[in-house]
Amino acid sequence: MSSRQAVLFASLTSVALLAQAAPQPDWAKLEAETMQHYQSVLRLDTRNPPGNEHIIAEYVKQVLEKEGIPAQIVGSDPKRSNVVARLKGSGRKRPLLIMGHSDVVTVDEAKWKFPPFSATRDGGYVYGRGTVDDKDNLTASLMTMLLLKRLNVALDRDVIFLSESGEEGTTGVGIGYMVKDQFPLIDAEYCLAEGGGVVRIGGEVKYATVQTLEKIPRGIELVSHGISGHGSIPLKSNAIVHLAGAVAKIGDWRPEIRFNETTGTYFRKLAAISPPDVAKYYRDVLSTDPTLRKAADDWLFENEPRHSSMLRTSVSPNIFTGGYRSNVIPSEAKATLDVRALPDEDPAKLLAQVKQVVNDPAVDVRFTGQNERPAGRDARLDNEVYRALEAAATRVYSATTLPTMSTGATDMAQLRAKGVQCFGIGSATDFEDPPKGFGAHSDQERLLESELHRFVRFNYDVVSDLARAK
Known part of the structure; x- marks a missing residue:
């Protein structure tokens, strides 16, 4: 190959790669917007019981529609509502569902250093109920929808967003209702939700986990x-x-x-x-x-x-x-x-x-018959979603990806029972945090600000990789 041919080949290759790559936002400029939405949903008290997820449903709907994304509030109880939004693709591939739950577990306010619904920023962390379960996922999914729309990303499949209620023990108003009464709104080939995460030990990322199965x-x-x-x-x-x-x-x-x-x-x-x-x-x-x-x-x-x-x-x-x-x-x-x-x-x-x-x-x-969920099959490890998750974990975290089975339950169980391939993801958290009382459901639940922003990028990278036109 001559030098001229080599240059031409390299140029054509670069053009092809640019055509395939998803548009990238200015991540540094997005940090303030991300934090605004994160703190806003954290400050909305949706402890379950009683739930009151309608206050987040109204907030999320307003944010989506301001960006030009139609959003629909649905539910069996007006105070326990869910939000569905859809970005339309060409239909060449079946839809991708991204979801997070808007309710949180209850709190003993006297045990908190900072008020649990204050979303206080301190020492590089955000403290509050729901910081890692599951309003980080909700925020990342919301930001991904906004970015796909804002950057006008051409899609080969619909991307469906679901903010769901009732995950913390009252699934009948949330995923149970959506699967039983509104399944056409969320029917998808794949789903991304909570259940996985990135493990840090001693302040360094060690590996990423993707939940492909959960205990019942x-x-x-x-x-x-x-x-x-x-x-x-x-x-x-x-x-x-x-x-x-x-x-x-x-x-x-x-x-x-x-x-x-x-x-x-x-x-x-x-x-x-x-x-x-x-x-x-x-x-x-x-x-x-x-x-x-x-x-x-x-x-x-x-x-x-x-x-x-x-x-x-x-x-x-x-x-x-x-x-x-x-x-x-x-x-x-x-x-x-x-x-x-x-x-x-x-x-x-x-x-x-x-x-x-x-x-x-x-x-x-x-x-007892209480809080039961249906059994479902493993998500396959040899498919495009798992490969996209592995690639994004390498790019964003420089981490090896491990498939994992959750010991706890998520609302992906109902979707798996309907044949949807589900994968659980999550923010990077410190392995040392839960024993110290800083993990999910703890009295000092918290997330590093820097890891929220990394997770938003990871979420966007995965969704755009799976959904954009190629």
Whole structure:
């Protein structure tokens, strides 16, 4: 090839790459706008209960429509509303749904250093309920819609935005309602929502996680029955004693380890990027040698309980009630177990296992039917969304991407049950923060300002990569 031909080839290649690349905004100039929207939604008190998500719905609708994006408020309860907006594409590909939930968990205001709905900026952080669950995701999705419209990005698929209510325990007004009564508004090939994130250790990014699967919440009640009587005459049939024994057995029980594609890949990749002394346990827990596996399982249970929970269906006794006077032996006592089941767990077999562990005819074991979500299939790791997420994590964070299974529940479960391929993402947070009380649902929930801005860029990069015309 002559030098002239080489120059021409390079020029044509550059033009082709520019044609394929999505328009990029001036990220530094967007920081003030991003922070304004973030603080605005944080300052709107949407603790659930009662929710009152309509105040965010109205704010988001106004912001979208000011940019020329039609937005629709929908819901079964006017105070618990959702917002849907759509940027139209050519229709060559099926839509992409991006969503965040607008409600947050309740707060004990006396325990907060800063008022929980003040969105106080201090030391490079923003403090407030919802900073990492899930108003960062909501803000990033909102900014992505604004940027796609503002930069006039040509799309091969529709991009649908959903601000949903009720994720924190009242899904009937949010994703449950949307799937049951308004599914055509959000029907999509792919969905991006909460559930993943970027892990920082010692202030440095170590890896990114993408949630491709989640455990299924189920409630189980243990109800013990005995004979009531005077507290001065202890009885063998004391319902509290029977219940305490049952709860102790559950506390000592660890269901069997079972891997799926997501968790197997996660631990293999985590071992490859971890220090040798810790990587050993991630490798050994995958071993077929029962001695190595048990030793690794014991270490994870003691030192990294979240990783232990990813290995199995987990059962945690969280509520214990019984009695009404100190001098009266109660005839009944009740404990509630928080079960997070592997997606392929058979409910009937699980209940039978719990009964076998309890092994006490004085204790009834039954499902509560509360806060249940449907089981769904893993999101595939060999598709365009996962590849786009990996590429964006490399560009924005210089990070390796690991697929992960959430131990907690998200509203992607209902969408997965409808056949939507769902992927959970999130901001970069410090691994050390949750034990110190700075994580999601904590009394000092917070997010680094710099990581909010990085996450907005990451979100935009992924969505534009997947949706823009090429």
